[in-house]
Amino acid sequence: MSDVTRKRIAVLISGRGSNLPSLLGNELGGDIVVIGSNKAEAKGLDIARDAGIANFVISHKDFASREAFDAALVAALNEYRPDLVVLAGFMRITTPVFTQAFASRLINIHPSLLPSFPGLHTHARALEEGVKLHGCTVHFVTPELDRGPIIAQAAVQVDDDDTPDTLAAKVLRQEHQIFPYAVRLFCEDRLHVDGLRVTTLPKSIHPVIATGAARV
């Protein structure tokens, strides 16, 4: 019998899928039911196949507009009835067609301490700006790029000898800590959103779900 309290999670990637092992290796309070990509060559798809998880590719190059691609993506994801859609290195700017379809159940990980450094090349930009702390953010996705309610963040120290690559590696280690944590909070219905502010509710004790036998 399926557990109705467990969330169905869809994950989208475009590349290595470096966040997948931490998502697959931690208890999320839900199950990753599909991993999708806009790139057939995304290495992360091998992780999905090895784990026996359903996967699909929809190439953005096959569509005339961002909206048409997003509509196809929404349709493909909806076949898996996701409660939560997780962007884990999904390198596409999405349109409201996508963000509205999964409003309040769409989260992203971004390699900076938002609202600093939205967009690309965050590690190089952090070094250029001379910040002493850098990090990563898990946030709800809204139509505005890299600016949704923040669920979790982790900071790393920027050292004098850091390069964009060393900084990226440090930040990635933190991403692998906070991403499963944030997904789990969502799956446990513990996130309360008020404007841009997310507060974490205490863990509730779920009532015991009646079994089929008890219901007859």
Ligand code: GRF
């Ligand atoms: C991570 O840095 C994440 O913050 C960003 O994409 C990176 C993961 O990409 N959004 P990949 O799957 O390792 O290629």
